[in-house]
């Protein structure tokens with residue numbers, strides 16, 4: 001198979017695809033007429049896909065969100081935007097490569113696009129710190145958001161992080177303060193803010209660029225206060241309960257929408273964005289432009305009040 | 321994010337476990353409401369000095385010998401701050417829902433009930449307004465003994481409503497943080513309390529109303545990464561553990577022991593994230609003086 005990275009739970013699909021491949025070979029070599037067989041297999045593959053992808057568990061969605069061939073922030077920028085001008089640095093310490101950002105046009109409309117960036121190979125992963133920003137990453141993001149506000153340019157953030165970086169330097173430079181500051185400042189940005197979870201949305205590290213008028217999740221992503229593995233290790237003192245933790249956390253896009261903790265779901269090609277990246281780009285672009293259409297006509301102060309009211313309504317309490 | 325709120329041993333190298341039980345019966349009452357517990361003695365957790373319990377109470381649970389700040393709860397802080405211990409608690413009856421039906425070894429709702437029974441509290445924060453040396457102040461104070469002071473919907477909502485009160489009455493807001501971070505059993509609901517409280521603080525900031533944040537041992541995770549670090553003035557008690565990631569997580573990440581004093585209040589002052597450290601015995605005076613300078617005298 002061309003795709004080397006199939007999950008265990010996709011086994012039925014892969015086996016049928018192998019059979020189809022062989023049938024095609026046989027057919028093409030002219031040994032036997034396999035037309036009927038091929039049609040049957042294609043139907044079966046379609047059925048298997050519906051069955052597998054229609055019944056994904058929370059943990060399986062987490063796995064898809066981490067697929068090594070899944071599009072990352074720069075892939076989306078390259079494919080949904082033009083004229084991307086990347087900007088660097090927080091003007092205080094350094095340029096954090098785990099967060100990228102800059103001005104661009106999407107269908108001729110100006111945007112500031114900011115997102116966490118993961119790497120595809122060992123070297124890139126190190127450079128990008130696995131998509132785990134340091135404080136200077138959050139401060140760079142804030143600097144760019146303020147710049148966008150100054151020039152009245154809407155903001156799009158793309159969230160894809162296993163969490164903010166835990167380390168000596170991150171603590172010395174105030175990881176907590178950096179994230180906290182972003183939460184406060186993002187709540188009162190005068191321009192439209194659209195946030196989309198494109199992969200992993202882990203904890204404060206994700207929320208640090210996630211306070212928006214519209215917060216969307218792509219179909220096969222997750223967003224929660226902790227990863228299922230860490231949740232498992234804390235609650236059960238083992239990493240092995242991650243599947244149960246993923247269910248308990250209700251971290252999938254459908255759960256998050258149902259709990260009114262996000263505003264919408266961006267559909268992906270069946271099985272995940274990596275199966276058909278172009279379809280994922282088109283889908284994200286359409287969702288972003290639709291959100292902007294809903295937001296750009298609003299009075300900035302109304303938009304801010306609505307944004308704050310939305311987050312203020314989150315939570316379930318009993319007055320008794 | 322340090323969510324491992326049960327891992328109390330990790331906190332600021334405080335040495336052997338303190339007998340929480342010893343305190344809990346005493347701490348729920350103030351000196352005004354209960355006769356001084358004559359004949360009882362308590363040992364300092366750090367220097368092992370033994371002193372009469374009534375002295376501990378008078379000293380606001382700061383060791384007379386070494387200055388160690390024993391962990392106390394909202395009841396004690398209200399007593400320390402509010403004139404004559406007079407205050408009005410708001411939203412006292414808010415308690416947790418269970419939107420996720422979260423269950424690990426026990427259902428979350430059971431854990432909440434147990435914590436409520438054990439502590440006599442509804443959740444991990446109490447909010448009250450009163451006067452501090454004659455000046456109005458809204459205080460939200462966390463209680464660590466309620467599920468590690470973890471932040472779920474109730475904590476976020478009560479803080480948000482306390483800030484609303486400050487906005488409506490134009491009275492300064494003070495937050496006393498003491499928390500292991502997010503409450504995992506409320507998952508993303510817990511996470512979003514960070515955004516909710518920070519957004520409310522943005523409104524307070526725009527209104528020009530003072531916000532003083534006091535960080536006490538420990539303040540970690542999502543609490544540090546939201547309201548605790550957003551004070552106009554950030555202050556802390558001595559030797560408190562303050563950080564985003566918990567010490568154990570960082571130790572595991574870097575694969576070696578942490579430097580001495582790492583993530584202590586003193587460390588944070590040195591790195592520029594706190595304005596000053598305040599001894600609990602000086603807390604009321606310092607806060608009221610600050611408020612007098614930046615706020616109260618302009619209101620008359």
Ligand SMILES: [Zn+2]
Pocket residue numbers: 364365366367368369383384385386387388
């Ligand atoms: Zn002592």
